[in-house]
Amino acid sequence: MVIFGVTGDLARKKLLPAIYDLANRGLLPAGFALVGYGRRDWSKQDFEDYVCKAVKAGARTEFRENVWKRLAEGMHFVTGNFDDDAAFDQLENTLTSLDRERGTGGNWAFYLSVPPDYFADVCHQLQRSGMAQPGPGSWRRVIIEKPFGHDLDSAHELNRLVNSVFPEDAVFRIDHYLGKETVQNIMALRFANQLFDPLWNVHYIDHVQITMAEDIGLGGRAGYYDGIGAARDVIQNHLLQLLALVAMEEPVSFNPQELQTEKVKVLRSTTPVYPLSKTTARGQYTAGWQGSEYVKGLREEEGFDAESNTETYAACTLEVNTRRWAGVPFYLRTGKRLGRRVTEIALVFKRAPHQPFGDAVASELGQNAVVIRVQPDEGVLMRFGSKVPGSTMEVRDVNMDFSYSEAFTEESPEAYERLILDVLLGESSLFPTNEEVELSWKILDPILEYWADHGRPDDYEAGTWGPASADKMLGRQGRTWRRP
Numbered sequence: 224m225v226i227f228g229v230t231g232d233l234a235r236k237k238l239l240p241a242i243y244d245l246a247n248r249g250l251l252p253a254g255f256a257l258v259g260y261g262r263r264d265w266s267k268q269d270f271e272d273y274v275c276k277a278v279k280a281g282a283r284t285e286f287r288e289n290v291w292k293r294l295a296e297g298m299h300f301v302t303g304n305f306d307d308d309a310a311f312d313q314l315e316n317t318l319t320s321l322d323r324e325r326g327t328g329g330n331w332a333f334y335l336s337v338p339p340d341y342f343a344d345v346c347h348q349l350q351r352s353g354m355a356q357p358g359p360g361s362w363r364r365v366i367i368e369k370p371f372g373h374d375l376d377s378a379h380e381l382n383r384l385v386n387s388v389f390p391e392d393a394v395f396r397i398d399h400y401l402g403k404e405t406v407q408n409i410m411a412l413r414f415a416n417q418l419f420d421p422l423w424n425v426h427y428i429d430h431v432q433i434t435m436a437e438d439i440g441l442g443g444r445a446g447y448y449d450g451i452g453a454a455r456d457v458i459q460n461h462l463l464q465l466l467a468l469v470a471m472e473e474p475v476s477f478n479p480q481e482l483q484t485e486k487v488k489v490l491r492s493t494t495p496v497y498p499l500s501k502t503t504a505r506g507q508y509t510a511g512w513q514g515s516e517y518v519k520g521l522r523e524e525e526g527f528d529a530e531s532n533t534e535t536y537a538a539c540t541l542e543v544n545t546r547r548w549a550g551v552p553f554y555l556r557t558g559k560r561l562g563r564r565v566t567e568i569a570l571v572f573k574r575a576p577h578q579p580f581g582d583a584v585a586s587e588l589g590q591n592a593v594v595i596r597v598q599p600d601e602g603v604l605m606r607f608g609s610k611v612p613g614s615t616m617e618v619r620d621v622n623m624d625f626s627y628s629e630a631f632t633e634e635s636p637e638a639y640e641r642l643i644l645d646v647l648l649g650e651s652s653l654f655p656t657n658e659e660v661e662l663s664w665k666i667l668d669p670i671l672e673y674w675a676d677h678g679r680p681d682d683y684e685a686g687t688w689g690p691a692s693a694d695k696m697l698g699r700q701g702r703t704w705r706r707p
């Protein structure tokens with residue numbers, strides 16, 4: 224595996240630790256080789272030291288000297304720019320010698336952990352040097368990270384560029400949410416059980432809330448984030464993928480094509496609900512208390528243009544126009560510096576058509592819900608009314624809770640472990656296709672265009688649950704956001 228951008232944050236915090244964890248779990252072939260490519264003038268030893276530090280700081284599993292040594296033997300670093308013919312030729316030589324020395328068989332994966340502005344140069348170089356073309360019986364794959372464009376047109380252009388060098392089945396687009404155990408569990412929950420499916424439709428579900436809340440601010444990423452914003456950063460990818468998994472029909476099988484077929488059908492049927500002035504909300508955080516810490520507002524963050532309209536909170540209402548879902552609003556929201564870090568999908572049920580216990584009981588009761596807790600406290604929760612012990616018929620909401628950490632002894636692997644392994648195995652089920660990416664932009668573009676034409680986002684104080692306009696957005700429909 225070759226990593227471009229190996230000195231970046233993503234590689235240091237996620238990719239390198241995940242590669243070590245895979246090695247430690249015995250899931251990498253003995254000959255596996257890792258090649259870093261970048262501008263630094265590093266020796267093999269410098270690269271090993273850098274990776275070792277990243278592994279010790281970020282790996283999930285215990286550090287074992289023998290595993291590390293075997294992995295480090297296969298590490299190399301090539302110095303160069305992304306448009307440097309000679310350096311790419313040297314990379315090609317390095318990979319060819321690794322094939323000879325370690326038996327890697329011409330199977331090369333290129334991880335583009337670099338901003339999309341560099342995709343063109345790197346792809347061009349991989350093509351020019353012949354590295355993109357596999358020999359007989361071997362494979363070449365490319366792994367790309369979002370952002371996959373900033374709207375439908377740019378995504379289309381990017382896909383065209385990547386596909387002009389690598390055929391679609393060699394392209395692995397990372398959406399790391401799909402690598403999370405709890406996200407894959409959506410499919411187990413829905414399709415391995417009989418309990419949920421009869422209720423999973425417009426006849427029983429009132430609405431769906433998909434929340435991805437973060438307590439962190441932009442910190443060092445302010446420069447990158449300015450101009451992107453919450454909707455492009457996570458709704459376009461993670462949240463729409465969650466929506467697709469929740470709303471799709473059962474695939475014929477779990478092979479990648481069948482799964483993608485079902486997701487694509489959902490994305491094709493999904494549209495914003497209009498008018499956008501009433502069905503969307505966006506905000507920017509201001510200074511406030513995040514737990515016990517007083518944190519600065521967005522406009523004071525270094526690298527962020529104080530005049531910028533980039534949102535750090537985004538909420539929208541979507542509709543999936545299928546027989547199963549027509550008329551059920553899907554509310555998606557995400558934000559930085561919110562009350563706490565939590566990602567969850569809540570299916571909120573309609574109220575019982577008749578309440579035989581009287582008005583007092585009915586007014587106490589909330590709506591039933593199935594909540595898929597993606598993170599943290601991974602699990603599934605069901606909320607329903609239950610009799611309070613005593614001599615009167617008092618009913619109150621209770622939770623029935625399945626927790627991963629209590630039910631299973633083994634810890635869940637990190638998303639990147641699963642995804643990197645799947646790339647090496649050529650298993651593409653957990654990677655959104657070109658078509659999914661473009662359809663997701665098609666859903667989001669009208670909202671982004673509307674926002675671009677309608678002034679500033681609202682303010683919300685750090686540590687709260689977003690701007691008042693987001694509460695109004697649901698309030699108009701007689702609903703409220705869950706406070707996870």
Ligand code: BG6
Pocket residue numbers: 437456457566
């Ligand atoms: C990334 C976003 O895709 O996901 C970040 O670009 C965000 O802004 C991150 O912080 C959150 O990932 P996770 O796995 O911690 O929920």
